[in-house]
Amino acid sequence: MGIRDYGKRLNADTQEIDSQRLCQRFKDSGFTALEDLQLRTRTKIAGEVKRMRTKPRSGIPAVEVVISDGTGEAVVIFSGRRNIPGIDLGRCIMIDGVPHRDADRTIVLNPAYTLLA
Numbered sequence: 001m002g003i004r005d006y007g008k009r010l011n012a013d014t015q016e017i018d019s020q021r022l023c024q025r026f027k028d029s030g031f032t033a034l035e036d037l038q039l040r041t042r043t044k045i046a047g048e049v050k051r052m053r054t055k056p057r058s059g060i061p062a063v064e065v066v067i068s069d070g071t072g073e074a075v076v077i078f079s080g081r082r083n084i085p086g087i088d089l090g091r092c093i094m095i096d097g098v099p100h101r102d103a104d105r106t107i108v109l110n111p112a113y114t115l116l117a
Contacts, residue, residue, distance in 0.1 A: 022048055022070030025092075034072035037099050037106060045074060045108075046094045046116060054082055067093060074099060074106045076113070092116035 026033075031046040047067030055064050057077070063084055065076045076095055078084060087093060097111025 019068075019070045022068060024070075026069045031069075031094065034067075034069050034074055034106065036071075037074075039100055039106075040098060042096070042098050044094060044096045045069070045099075046092065047074065049087060049089055049091050049093060052087070052089060063087075065093075067095065072106070074108060076108045076111060079110055086115050087113075 025048075026046055029046055032038075032043045034045060034047065037043060037045065045067070047069040049065055050068050050073065051064075051066040053064050055062055057079065060080055061082045063078045063081045065078070065084075065087060067074055067076060074095070076093075076097075092115070094114040094116055095108055095111045096113070097108040099106050099108045101107070
């Protein structure tokens with residue numbers, strides 16, 4: 001890293017730095033980038049867990065996990081669960097499911113998942 005790159009990092013905001021870090025981490029992984037998702041098509045995406053919360057949906061407990069790969073975000077909803085062992089903030093996860101749009105969010109309901117190192 002040269003002086004010019006160091007100066008850019010000093011002036012960049014933390015969100016931009018985090019986005020660049022995630023893009024570098026997932027660019028050669030072979031997963032579909034979140035900005036290139038095909039809706040209503042089974043796909044594999046990967047990202048880092050940014051936010052988690054337990055939110056009932058129609059009276060049924062559900063865990064909402066927001067993942068990001070630096071190009072975008074997706075909300076992964078696990079219905080009927082109050083927690084999922086192993087999924088924590090900052091953990092990388094691979095999701096295999098069918099994404100769809102709800103208002104302005106990309107959502108994947110009850111996908112298969114794999115925890116990544």
